[in-house]
Amino acid sequence: RRSAATCLQTRGMLLGVFDGHAGCACAQAVSERLFYYIAVSLLPQETLLEIEQAVESGRALLPILQWHKHPNDYFSKEASKLYFNSLRTYWQELIDLNTGETTDVKEALINSFKRLDNDLSLEAQVGDPNSFLNYWVLRVAFSGATACVAHVDGVDLHVANTGDSRALLGVQEEDGSWSAVTMSHDHNAQNESEIQRLKSEHPKEEKTVVKQDRLLGLLMPFRAFGDVKFKWSIDLQKRVIESGPDQLNDNEYTKFIPPNYHTPPYLSAEPEVIYHRLRPKDKFLILATDGLWETMHRQDIVRIVGEYLTGVHHQQPIAVGGYKVTLGQMQGLLMERRARISSVFEDQNAATHLIR
Template sequence: MASTSHLLRSLRVLRRMRSAWDLERRFSVSAKHCSYTLTPPQVNSILKANEFSFKVPEFDGKNLSSVMGFDSNQLPANAPVEDRRSAATFLQTRGMLMGVFDGHAGCACAQALSERLFYYIAVALLPHDTLQELENAVESGRMVHPLLQWHKHPHDYFNRETQALYFSSLRTFWQELLDLGSPGDQPSVPEALTSAFKRLDNDISLEAQVGNPNAFLHYWLLRVAFSGATACVAHVDGKDLHIANAGDCRAVLGVQEPDGSFSALTLSSDHNAQNEDEVGRLRREHPPSEKKTVVRQDRLLGLLMPFRAFGDVKFKWSIELQKRVLESGPDALHENEHTKFIPPNYHTPPYLTAEPEITHHRLRPQDRFLVIGSDGLWETLHRQEVVRVVGQYLTGVHQQQPITVGGYRVTLGQMQGLLLERKARVSSTFEDQNSATHLIRHAVGNNEFGTVDHERLSKMLSLPEELARMYRDDITIIVAQFNPHVIGGRS
């Protein structure tokens, strides 16, 4: 099954490259008169522009958290980039939240998730008594203690004009949790994650329907709702690791084997046409007459690749509601092509859900790191290769296995080149100060032998905007490193 999935991803990449060839010919004449070669410092500057690292502070010389810290990075292909990422410490428990959000039809929905989803999760995780204290403080105008300590790159931002509205929706959520719960209630993590995902998606939909007297805010709320985003979120508290996934981002655990090598343990399922369970779920949720149309050409209604996502109200609202909201919306919204049509064979909405699939894993000392990545990463590297690259980077030990060249015939000169590349790969490990950056270097620059080719990396990073998106997607990565001493010492 894993090899079939990898083959399908490889075919998707090949189709993307094949479709790029025609477009590339348009640039061939101008390319002859300009150089695509970037120097190593220029390559590094591009790769490191969005990197961020956080180390969990130590107390009395000890790190008491099961998470030692994390590295993250992002390499755009779209302009502007449609991916987002977030990381924060939940101050109630000192657990950590980390998430990757892959936007489509624009960046608005992914941006909203990066700002809002962790607050919804935090509120859903709070005991009933603490929620009541929070509501009492807000009601009386007293200072409210923060729920989250954010760990953000300087380029990551909050949309200030939406904060009052976002807070109002969040408060309504916790008020309803208070009404539904009882003193002493403590929600489970899976329940809280599911509740937060579904409630935020519902709020995104309602806010767009209600509108706003502020013209800019009204336009923004509609953009958020009509664009979409998938989400993969990790919650780590002690030995308990929960993954909440909706869409085709992915979480993979790096496990160190007794011989020092690393193996991959996938902790999320892709919600797309390659997942037979997802296809079955969709068909069960709609009449037998739609069996052949609900998934066409490996896409939802022949249009959308992920089968779970936030926003994307074109696949959730009735036709009547879509028309009413669009007619009352600002003219600027109609400039977006994706709002102008109703999906074909659109009979029994909703076709799309943001309900996450929850995975729980009890951390062990051999579980060394977690990689959360948008599908731009997994399209270019197999999960086992991802874990190998990160594992070797973090340990600084390169398994000096014999060089294999698959079915290729190589000359002595080519073999010498492979040996030199291996040497360069070792040095590049120390060149990168961030494991996510190191992983992106491999994802973009890998050649057919599985090593980083500087010439290929240079060309891929210097492609014009029109071509870059044809060769690869936005790539966003978070690599969280676990503390085996803390994990091994906990009961």
């Protein structure tokens, strides 16, 4: 899933990608909800009060976000009231906590990620009298999602990352060549600091907390939304499953307890936030899930997108198999090269071009 929206009551734009596992439910929910939590976290106290008063009196609410959607984007209408009530509880608590200080973007991003993940967990524990919603909130909680979100406000770029999606800045050097600046760190077994963090949080489980490059031998990302199987106690998991709908009870995955499960939670949705002040040579930002980074080198990705956006395609010298090349053969090689160039820029956007 991916989302894009402009903050209407504060400055800046939000962009994000969300990679689901064990089903799409968690990625879908996070893609719909996270930006609202971020936008609310950034609001000044007087705006929060104004919104709450509007709800109490039944007046129209100030729009918080302007979404930039594709016509085929799906939003869950059935869950909208549930989502709104949880968001309202959050802004009411922010009103009560009034510190008089302006929340900075980094703090807002961290608080929003953690609060939404907490709400996903709480909604699943409480359940819902509506059978569809009751099953939905459980599906969301028992599946999982990574998230990589950028907040861009003028020259100020913040990237909040939870999991193994990635953000990459495309930089055009003075000679026209392209270079890549990584704007996030993967939270997986390739990140030694993440392994050390998990071992320090579970000191008596150093041999089992990460096995075969996976959390408890099962999960690739070391941070994620949802995935309550790696967060809840065994008793809570059993209690929720036993009281839940039959579809949940019949699901072998939800009933399965991870091995060596002694000191939960093993998983967190807390993001790592990186700040960068944009320069004139910073030309674009790529947000993508791990499937892209596993397939292509970051330098190649930036070069391909940069060439697409500028319309300038740097060709490699023609390699020939020997010295005896006829003029006809050379003409054939040049015609092939020209045909490749003409097809390079046929796509309507850079993402489609990169996939091709």
